[in-house]
Amino acid sequence: MIKKALYSVLPVLFLFLFVFAASKIDDERTSFRLQTTQDSFVAGKPIALTFSTPSLSANPQLFLIHTYGKTVLNTENNNGKLVYKIPAIYRSKTGVVSWYLIQNQEKIMSGNFKIVPNDATPTILENYLGPPSLLTGTEHFTMMVAIPTDSYDNPKQDNTTVVIKDQFLEDITTTERKTDYFIAWKNIYSRTKSGKMLISTACNATDSKEFETEIQPSPGEDFKISFSRPHKFADGNQITTLETSTILDKYGNIVGDGTLVTFQVTTQNNILLKTYAATINGIAIGQLLHPDHKDTYTVKGYVTGIAESKPVRIDYNPLIDHFTYKFTEKNRQITVGPLRSFMKQIVPDGIKVELKILYKKELIETKIIETQKGIATFYLLPPFYKKSEYQFEITTLGVTQKTEIKKYETN
Amino acid sequence: MKLINNRNIFKAAFILSFIVISVFTMLGLARILDYLNTGADRTSMLHLETESEDVYLPHVNWTSLENPAREMEKNTLGKLERDYLFSWYVKNTALKTNNSEGIDDYYTANTRLNLYRTIKYNREHQITIENTTIKHSPDLEFYSEDGQLVVFTDKNVIEYQKVYQNKELITTVQDTATYKVMMLLEDGFWRVRHFLKMQPEVFVADTTKTNQIYTVKGNQIFQNKVPYTIKGINYYPKNSAWDTFGELFNKDTIAADFEIIKKAKLNTIRIFIQYGDFGKAKIIPEKMKKLKTFLDLAEAKDLAVVVTLFDFYSDYSLDNWTLTHRHAEQIVSTFKDHKAILAWDMKNEPNLDFENRGKENVLSWLDHMETVIKENDPNHLVTIGWSNSVEATNLAYKMDFISYHFYNDIIHLEYETNQLLKSTKKPVVIQEFGVPSYGGMWNFWEGSIEKQATYHQKMQAYFKKNNYSFMSWTLYDFPHVPDQVAGKWPWQKNRQTKFGFIDDKGVNKPAFKYISN
Numbered sequence: 001m002i003k004k005a006l007y008s009v010l011p012v013l014f015l016f017l018f019v020f021a022a023s024k025i026d027d028e029r030t031s032f033r034l035q036t037t038q039d040s041f042v043a044g045k046p047i048a049l050t051f052s053t054p055s056l057s058a059n060p061q062l063f064l065i066h067t068y069g070k071t072v073l074n075t076e077n078n079n080g081k082l083v084y085k086i087p088a089i090y091r092s093k094t095g096v097v098s099w100y101l102i103q104n105q106e107k108i109m110s111g112n113f114k115i116v117p118n119d120a121t122p123t124i125l126e127n128y129l130g131p132p133s134l135l136t137g138t139e140h141f142t143m144m145v146a147i148p149t150d151s152y153d154n155p156k157q158d159n160t161t162v163v164i165k166d167q168f169l170e171d172i173t174t175t176e177r178k179t180d181y182f183i184a185w186k187n188i189y190s191r192t193k194s195g196k197m198l199i200s201t202a203c204n205a206t207d208s209k210e211f212e213t214e215i216q217p218s219p220g221e222d223f224k225i226s227f228s229r230p231h232k233f234a235d236g237n238q239i240t241t242l243e244t245s246t247i248l249d250k251y252g253n254i255v256g257d258g259t260l261v262t263f264q265v266t267t268q269n270n271i272l273l274k275t276y277a278a279t280i281n282g283i284a285i286g287q288l289l290h291p292d293h294k295d296t297y298t299v300k301g302y303v304t305g306i307a308e309s310k311p312v313r314i315d316y317n318p319l320i321d322h323f324t325y326k327f328t329e330k331n332r333q334i335t336v337g338p339l340r341s342f343m344k345q346i347v348p349d350g351i352k353v354e355l356k357i358l359y360k361k362e363l364i365e366t367k368i369i370e371t372q373k374g375i376a377t378f379y380l381l382p383p384f385y386k387k388s389e390y391q392f393e394i395t396t397l398g399v400t401q402k403t404e405i406k407k408y409e410t411n
Numbered sequence: 412m413k414l415i416n417n418r419n420i421f422k423a424a425f426i427l428s429f430i431v432i433s434v435f436t437m438l439g440l441a442r443i444l445d446y447l448n449t450g451a452d453r454t455s456m457l458h459l460e461t462e463s464e465d466v467y468l469p470h471v472n473w474t475s476l477e478n479p480a481r482e483m484e485k486n487t488l489g490k491l492e493r494d495y496l497f498s499w500y501v502k503n504t505a506l507k508t509n510n511s512e513g514i515d516d517y518y519t520a521n522t523r524l525n526l527y528r529t530i531k532y533n534r535e536h537q538i539t540i541e542n543t544t545i546k547h548s549p550d551l552e553f554y555s556e557d558g559q560l561v562v563f564t565d566k567n568v569i570e571y572q573k574v575y576q577n578k579e580l581i582t583t584v585q586d587t588a589t590y591k592v593m594m595l596l597e598d599g600f601w602r603v604r605h606f607l608k609m610q611p612e613v614f615v616a617d618t619t620k621t622n623q624i625y626t627v628k629g630n631q632i633f634q635n636k637v638p639y640t641i642k643g644i645n646y647y648p649k650n651s652a653w654d655t656f657g658e659l660f661n662k663d664t665i666a667a668d669f670e671i672i673k674k675a676k677l678n679t680i681r682i683f684i685q686y687g688d689f690g691k692a693k694i695i696p697e698k699m700k701k702l703k704t705f706l707d708l709a710e711a712k713d714l715a716v717v718v719t720l721f722d723f724y725s726d727y728s729l730d731n732w733t734l735t736h737r738h739a740e741q742i743v744s745t746f747k748d749h750k751a752i753l754a755w756d757m758k759n760e761p762n763l764d765f766e767n768r769g770k771e772n773v774l775s776w777l778d779h780m781e782t783v784i785k786e787n788d789p790n791h792l793v794t795i796g797w798s799n800s801v802e803a804t805n806l807a808y809k810m811d812f813i814s815y816h817f818y819n820d821i822i823h824l825e826y827e828t829n830q831l832l833k834s835t836k837k838p839v840v841i842q843e844f845g846v847p848s849y850g851g852m853w854n855f856w857e858g859s860i861e862k863q864a865t866y867h868q869k870m871q872a873y874f875k876k877n878n879y880s881f882m883s884w885t886l887y888d889f890p891h892v893p894d895q896v897a898g899k900w901p902w903q904k905n906r907q908t909k910f911g912f913i914d915d916k917g918v919n920k921p922a923f924k925y926i927s928n
Contacts, residue, residue, distance in 0.1 A: 063574055065586050067608040069529025070506060070540050072576050089528040095608035102582040130557025143480065143556035153521050155605050181552040181562040182593050182605050
């Protein structure tokens with residue numbers, strides 16, 4: 001019976017003893033020594049930190065702070081030797097790795113090592129070019145930024161040489177730049193001629209693809225305008241064409257297609273008219289309807305806020321100097337025309353004829369009708385025009401004629 | 412013929428059910444159509460306005476914006492700083508939860524893979540790490556001409572982390588490192604493209620000049636180099652207990668109270684600023700105005716003020732650190748030259764949170780908070796109002812003077828105080844003490860106004876004899892005490908209402924005679 005009790009008590013006792021012993025060993029401040037002397041490693045290569053300790057049971061943990069993460073490593077105590085293998089994910093990225101040896105929540109040792117880019121792997125070049133288009137001139141530039149990395153996407157160490165090349169027409173420039181803060185960069189200045197510039201970079205054996213930047217013409221300089229027309233008569237029908245000279249920037253480049261030119265027209269009576277046109281090959285062609293009366297147009301071209309032309313003067317001659325009209329149907333119908341043009345031909349349809357109806361020199365109403373086959377017909381309905389006499393003023397193609405006073409029957 | 416027969420009922424029921432079914436079908440269809448019409452607003456593609464709460468506010472100080480390329484615009488810098496801090500925030504969160512949420516937004520396609528690997532590894536090994544950074548001092552190195560790429564060096568980033576494996580705390584580590592960062596502007600976000608940890612730079616010695624009125628040497632506090640013994644009182648206006656800067660804030664009430672305090676031969680008061688009440692990380696200007704009015708009144712009356720910060724704050728988690736830092740920073744830097752302030756009391760009785768929030772957490776929070784306060788206000792003293800003399804030795808080496816609250820039996824006063832004076836070699840202030848005059852059924856008719864007077868008489872005798880600095884609890888009896896303070900039960904609450912030297916009708920109790928010495 002006693003024996004049996006002993007059997008059951010002894011294991012428990014031993015367990016207690018063991019636990020005490022273990023805790024005793026753990027409690028003592030074991031000393032550790034870092035055996036790994038190397039403090040700089042190449043990315044992608046295996047890294048292990050080896051510690052030695054007199055304790056055969058101490059099993060601290062290694063806390064790592066890496067550029068891209070933090071983690072805890074465990075290992076076995078192998079006869080007082082502890083080897084912490086750095087996981088692959090932390091080996092391939094560069095930077096300083098801080099480590100802390102932790103036992104029983106206490107920091108026993110700390111230190112750091114460095115991982116440098118692996119220059120044995122093929123270089124990879126990342127490039128950023130901007131802005132993607134430039135204006136001609138000497139003060140504009142585009143910036144090429146190159147970031148050479150190793151195959152693990154680690155930026156190369158400072159002072160890595162990057163060659164930055166640019167081509168424009170016959171001209172090829174090659175510059176060497178050293179990296180600093182991950183990057184090598186160059187401002188590539190614009191030229192006085194517009195066109196396409198190609199830029200590329202190279203580092204070690206790696207060449208970038210070609211990058212394009214467009215050198216656009218600068219804003220245009222002042223220009224001239226001219227006009228042409230089928231005839232010089234104010235027939236309200238034909239079109240006068242306004243044309244700019246080729247608009248050039250200050251370096252002689254034709255301005256970009258689509259540059260909007262505003263033609264501003266001032267008539268004899270200081271009324272402003274506008275017509276617009278966009279350039280093609282530097283020339284903008286605007287169109288302007290002939291007036292229907294004698295007039296003088298002053299036309300000036302603008303590229304708003306940028307350039308302008310000198311004004312040109314366009315004179316329009318009158319189509320007629322007088323016209324005929326007749327009263328019929330007890331003076332109720334007034335027929336104007338036929339209107340004849342400069343070669344005695346009938347004027348085109350749609351010429352405006354204005355009839356002012358006066359009663360005792362006072363304007364009662366204005367009627368407007370367009371001609372058909374050179375003739376415009378007005379009819380004064382008796383219910384509306386009840387007075388016994390009216391006078392009329394007829395205007396067409398810039399010519400005004402006043403009729404005599406006409407008598408009307410009244411009921 | 413019967414009007415109501417079965418047939419009519421059936422007809423009615425049939426028509427009614429038809430109507431009901433139609434109505435529900437229409438409603439259902441409407442809901443489906445409605446659902447199909449909802450969705451992300453198209454403008455959200457552009458990330459024009461990413462509304463954000465203040466979740467992460469470490470101290471950021473751009474040391475230099477000079478760079479060889481494009482001049483940095485203020486607006487871009489703000490956006491860049493915000494996105495950079497978010498990149499830290501999402502990284503910290505990822506390490507804490509082992510979840511990659513948000514990483515896509517602040518790391519470019521190549522870079523985020525590294526973080527995914529870390530998360531995967533830590534998840535497999537059940538490692539979680541709580542992090543916060545305390546300080547960033549970025550120095551702009553390069554800002555590209557097209558405004559799409561920046562490189563900067565973030566110098567001496569202080570990182571504080573708590574490391575867990577299998578949900579057990581392994582250790583807490585503070586690490587300082589310099590980071591070189593490249594960020595790209597991609598669809599409206601500045602995203603980290605390259606990130607490189609480097610050795611920290613050499614710290615530049617702080618050269619700020621201090622302008623101190625109150626100083627400390629050995630066991631003594633000095634005011635303008637003259638030894639100064641605090642004879643003080645904890646103060647809340649009578650009708651706004653635990654809410655000094657609330658709706659009832661009134662200049663005249665406070666001025667009148669100060670008059671009473673001054674006449675009672677007291678020289679110092681202790682007040683409380685509540686973390687939430689003052690607006691957490693975004694201080695409410697109106698509250699600051701009230702605080703200034705209050706301090707100006709004290710200065711006019713020649714009273715020194717011990718300002719207790721972070722009242723009613725009890726979350727010490729790392730997530731919140733930077734927010735509390737900004738809270739303290741704004742308050743102490745505003746009043747760093749105020750002549751009325753004697754000291755900043757960082758927290759009232761933080762040791763009461765040891766059990767629920769972890770002693771380690773609370774102490775490291777206080778430790779860092781002390782640094783923040785001293786950095787922003789080197790002129791005023793710093794202390795912590797411990798609830799007993801045993802815990803008062805915590806962080807004593809960082810304190811200008813030691814404060815503890817004495818609610819024990821009077822006979823222990825000298826022993827406890829002298830022990831602290833000896834062990835810390837710093838001035839010691841008995842920052843709270845007192846007994847309630849409450850004698851009701853809840854404490855078996857134990858207290859009375861006479862007993863309270865006797866207590867204070869004895870205490871003052873000890874103070875006088877030993878030249879102790881003291882601050883009694885409290886000037887007034889309070890008609891209302893909030894639940895957070897003492898508890899919601901009457902036996903807890905009633906006691907708390909009767910600690911004053913003046914009762915709630917404004918009549919001096921017998922103890923008032925012994926308010927000072």
